[in-house]
Amino acid sequence: MGIFDGATDGIYRDKDVLDEDYQPDQVLEREDEIADYRDALLDVLFGRTPDNIFLYGKAGVGKTAVTNFVLGELRAEVETRDTADPIHISRVNCDSETTYSVIRELANGLLPATHSPYAAKGYSTSDLFDELYEQMERVGGTHLIVLDEVDHLSDPDALLYQLPRARANGYLNDARVGIIGISNNYTFRNTLSSKVKSTLMETEISFSTYxxxxxxxxxxxxxxxxxxxxxxxxxxxxxxxxxxxxxxxxxxxxxxxxxxxxxxxxxxxxxxxxxxxxxxxxxxxxxxxxxxxxxDQTTNAQRVLEAAARLQNKHGEPARTREIQESYQQLARSYGDPDPSTSLKFAQRHLDDLEMLGFVIKSEENRGKGGGRSYIWEVDMDLETVIDVREDIEQTNAA
Ligand SMILES: Nc1ncnc2c1ncn2[C@@H]1O[C@H](COP(=O)(O)OP(=O)(O)OP(=O)(O)O)[C@@H](O)[C@H]1O
Ligand SMILES: [Mg+2]
Known part of the structure; x- marks a missing residue:
């Protein structure tokens, strides 16, 4: 008798629907978000430029599922209407990307099959923008560009300033652009210049936890x-x-x-x-x-978190910003970063982000009169597991 003999599918009818990449044809409990999303894109049906959209909410709350659902519906509707511009949807994950690499990916995505892709080096950013606009014009219609994890972009202002203004600045005549930025970092918006903020956030949709x-x-x-x-x-x-x-x-x-x-x-x-x-x-x-x-966090944010977890594990109490910053530097060097940031603000900023995401709890230390302000950061997760998981991640990245 073979070892697989007698195996049955037993309890399952369709196991695939439990997969991470399964796209549900019905998105439940998100009626308000879907309605806002629809309103922001409505102009597409009438040949006008849609609103730019910024979605934020913690991991796993349906940002991608809702986006796929809404864009799928829009695509279907556009096909039934003669007056609607055709739409082209490009999706880019901005993790570890730069404006340059995103522009290149977008331009390559629009190239005809006979054209060889733009090389990773050898263009200036503005040359690549020109190439992208040329491809967008060639293809025409409305280009909806989904920038997932947009907060991971190393230079977001450059991309997010240029793209939405391409038409106003005369780079595009026929083609239109709508940007959909997705992030689970709400404080990201405060790092953007005010001009970028106001264009990207024409429609903001916040996804609460379930x-x-x-x-x-x-x-x-x-x-x-x-x-x-x-x-x-x-x-x-x-x-x-x-x-x-x-x-x-x-x-x-x-x-x-x-x-x-x-x-x-x-x-x-x-x-x-x-x-x-x-x-x-x-x-x-x-x-x-x-x-x-x-x-999901940037490498630097992860290392700041790991530094905080290690200190807390060692001393049995949460650490201060300065201690975390010093420990971060050592840690980053040990992982091969020759030149880690030495600024207290850098640590503070990452810790504030980590607090917003629920990784750490911030409290103010009372240092008496004239003692100045100092924060302590309690890692609110199992410390050993955090350290373990971090070692795993660095090992995988190094391999
Ligand atoms: N409202 C919903 N109805 C049905 N399935 C949902 C809903 N929200 C989320 N899901 C499912 O939960 C999983 C996570 O959702 P999704 O990928 O959309 O989260 P996300 O907000 O994009 O997270 P991340 O920030 O990590 O990208 C997916 O499998 C998705 O299909
Ligand atoms: Mg997602």
């Missing part, structure tokens, strides 16, 4: 598609939703938990998915989540 009821409705819908009828107990769904709501309010986390619980049940040949399966897999899923959450 509460347990919203997560139950999202999970129920997925479970109906994923499993054979009656296989998934309601209480297992409620528990996944409750855990995820209590942690980050992330649908990704809730779905990950359900998938892991289902897999545990399936591998054990159990006929149903129960609370016990959810409880069993929770620690593993948490670690995976933490890994993703941390690796």
């Amino acid at each position: 509460d347990a009821d919203e997560l139950v409705s999202i999970l129920e819908h997925r479970a109906d598609l994923a499993f054979q009828p009656g296989v998934c107990e309601d209480s297992a769904i409620t528990l996944c939703a409750a855990y995820a709501a209590k942690d980050d309010g992330s649908a990704r986390q809730a779905i990950d938990l359900l998938r892991a619980a289902a897999d545990a049940a399936w591998k054990a040949d159990d006929p149903t998915i129960t609370d016990a399966h959810v409880k069993d897999v929770r620690d593993d899923v948490d670690r995976g989540q933490l890994h993703d959450k941390i690796s």
Whole structure:
């Protein structure tokens, strides 16, 4: 008898719907955000330039899912209308990118198949902008450019100033541009110049975290598609939703938990998915989540976090900004950065971002009269896990 003999698909009907890259055809619990999104893009149907849009919200709250859904609907509608300009959607993930590399990627994406791609070096940024505009004009229509993780761009002002003004500045005649910036860093907007802020944020859509009821409705819908009828107990769904709501309010986390619980049940040949399966897999899923959450941050932000976690672990109490900044420098050098930032402001800025994302808790230290202001930063996650996960990430990056 072979080792695979007798294996069955058991509880699953369509396991793919639990995958990270599955695009739900129904986005639930986001009616208001979808309505704002629609309004901002409405001009496209009438041959006019749409609003630029800035979406923000924590990880896993549906920014990508809603974007894909809305753009899919827009594309379908445009096809049914003669008066509408054709649309071209470009998606770029800005993680570790520069204005130069983003422009190049956009231009390459529009090139005809016979044209060889623009090389990674050898153009000035303004030459590349010209090439991009030429391709946009050639293709025509409305170009919707989705810049995911736009806060990771090393020089966002350059890109975000130029692109939305291309038409006003006479670089485009036929083609139109709409920018959709996505970020889970709300303080990012304050780092932009005021001109850029006002154009990029014509429409701002904020995505709040999901509460347990919203997560139950999202999970129920997925479970109906994923499993054979009656296989998934309601209480297992409620528990996944409750855990995820209590942690980050992330649908990704809730779905990950359900998938892991289902897999545990399936591998054990159990006929149903129960609370016990959810409880069993929770620690593993948490670690995976933490890994993703941390690796979503810029390398510098991660290292600042790691420095804070190591100090707190060693001393049994949270560290001050200056200590974290010094420890960050050592740490960055040990990871091969020859020239880490020595500025206190740099550490402060990253720590403020990390606070906003819920990684650390900031409090003011009382140093008595004339003592000046000083902050302490408590890492609000399991310290050993953070350090472990960070070592993993650096090792993977070095490999
Ligand atoms: N309202 C929803 N209805 C159905 N599925 C959802 C909804 N919101 C999120 N999801 C699902 O949850 C997962 C995470 O959502 P999504 O990728 O859209 O999050 P995000 O806000 O883009 O996160 P990140 O900031 O990490 O990119 C995806 O699998 C998505 O399909
Ligand atoms: Mg996303």
